[in-house]
Amino acid sequence: MYPFKPGHVFVRDTWYVAALSAEIDAGMIERRILDEPVLLYRTEAGDPVAMAGLCPHRRLPLAMGRRVGDAVQCAYHGITFGPDGSCLRVPSQASPGSRMRVRTYPVVERWNWVWIWTGDPAAADPALIPDHGEMGLRDGWEATPAEHYAVPARYQLLIENLQDLSHISYLHGAYVEDAAWTETPVQTMFEGGGMRSARISHDTPLSGFNAWCFPDAAPRVDQELRSVFKSPGVTYSGPIVGETPGEACNGRYLGTMFAVHAITPETPRSTHYFSTTTRDFRTGDTAFSEELHRMDIEVRMQDVVALGAIERHLSDESRLAPEISVAADTPALHVRRLVEKMIAAEQAA
Numbered sequence: 001m002y003p004f005k006p007g008h009v010f011v012r013d014t015w016y017v018a019a020l021s022a023e024i025d026a027g028m029i030e031r032r033i034l035d036e037p038v039l040l041y042r043t044e045a046g047d048p049v050a051m052a053g054l055c056p057h058r059r060l061p062l063a064m065g066r067r068v069g070d071a072v073q074c075a076y077h078g079i080t081f082g083p084d085g086s087c088l089r090v091p092s093q094a095s096p097g098s099r100m101r102v103r104t105y106p107v108v109e110r111w112n113w114v115w116i117w118t119g120d121p122a123a124a125d126p127a128l129i130p131d132h133g134e135m136g137l138r139d140g141w142e143a144t145p146a147e148h149y150a151v152p153a154r155y156q157l158l159i160e161n162l163q164d165l166s167h168i169s170y171l172h173g174a175y176v177e178d179a180a181w182t183e184t185p186v187q188t189m190f191e192g193g194g195m196r197s198a199r200i201s202h203d204t205p206l207s208g209f210n211a212w213c214f215p216d217a218a219p220r221v222d223q224e225l226r227s228v229f230k231s232p233g234v235t236y237s238g239p240i241v242g243e244t245p246g247e248a249c250n251g252r253y254l255g256t257m258f259a260v261h262a263i264t265p266e267t268p269r270s271t272h273y274f275s276t277t278t279r280d281f282r283t284g285d286t287a288f289s290e291e292l293h294r295m296d297i298e299v300r301m302q303d304v305v306a307l308g309a310i311e312r313h314l315s316d317e318s319r320l321a322p323e324i325s326v327a328a329d330t331p332a333l334h335v336r337r338l339v340e341k342m343i344a345a346e347q348a349a
């Protein structure tokens with residue numbers, strides 16, 4: 001399936017964001033993840049639980065059932081499962097029997113997100129969750145409230161969109177008109193199983209966006225527009241800006257802003273997109289934070305709309321002419337190969 005070979009769909013051995021912490025409360029929700037229904041809830045102690053969403057008996061969605069303490073009682077025939085997936089009770093027989101159980105998924109709550117491991121549970125190492133500090137989710141930085149978008153497009157379109165930052169000045173030109181972000185050649189580096197791309201520009205005029213972020217900045221800046229693919233589930237991207245050293249100034253560091261993108265396949269053709277934007281400047285500036293958050297939602301919705309429009313035409317790939325790539329596509333094509341290799345390695349295993 002585009003852009004991969006037929007049959008290749010998801011990377012399973014990785015951590016994805018399943019939900020915002022705030023989405024899971026005392027009740028139960030069903031969410032489709034990697035094209036499977038997943039039940040999400042919290043125990044009375046507040047620990048998140050993720051289990052297969054359908055009752056193994058006659059497949060009624062467990063989210064239609066009710067909570068009995070930390071357990072879930074199916075609404076159809078009352079079979080009850082504990083948070084570890086074991087069957088606690090089958091009302092029509094004395095003992096549950098050993099086969100009656102429901103699959104559970106390893107989950108870890110970090111920052112305002114609940115992470116789920118969708119592969120072999122034995123390989124679910126929390127140390128593989130991308131480092132939050134690196135993305136700006138750390139002391140001394142500020143993050144906009146986490147959001148969740150429903151993207152009506154396959155996840156790889158979003159992963160590649162985030163390595164294809166030449167689109168910023170066009171698709172998001174009403175917000176970010178900085179030509180340096182589009183016209184500067186892009187460099188790519190492979191690191192830690194992922195990939196970093198960077199557009200490094202020197203001595204460019206302060207854009208309207210940067211002037212808004214840094215009102216007292218000198219008129220010329222050096223900047224790096226960075227995008228880091230950490231895993232199929234996480235990319236972060238954004239500018240690192242400083243004043244251009246010269247007669248008038250000594251090259252003062254201005255600040256860094258990272259848009260964090262947590263990407264979770266919903267179905268082969270739709271994606272959960274969780275977001276926040278972090279920064280190390282103007283922290284505590286409430287008016288700036290609120291305006292940034294509002295703008296951030298509008299910008300991300302432009303991507304959601306564009307990717308949905310592309311997806312609508314991918315349903316019959318055989319009738320489409322082959323796509324034509326340009327120089328700026330290099331990082332996106334690298335990341336396509338990376339994800340393709342991950343899927344192939346899992347299938348070979």
Ligand code: FES
Nearest residue numbers: 055057058074077
């Ligand atoms: S379908 Fe759940 S108890 Fe029968």
Ligand SMILES: [Fe+2]
Nearest residue numbers: 167171172303
């Ligand atoms: Fe975008």
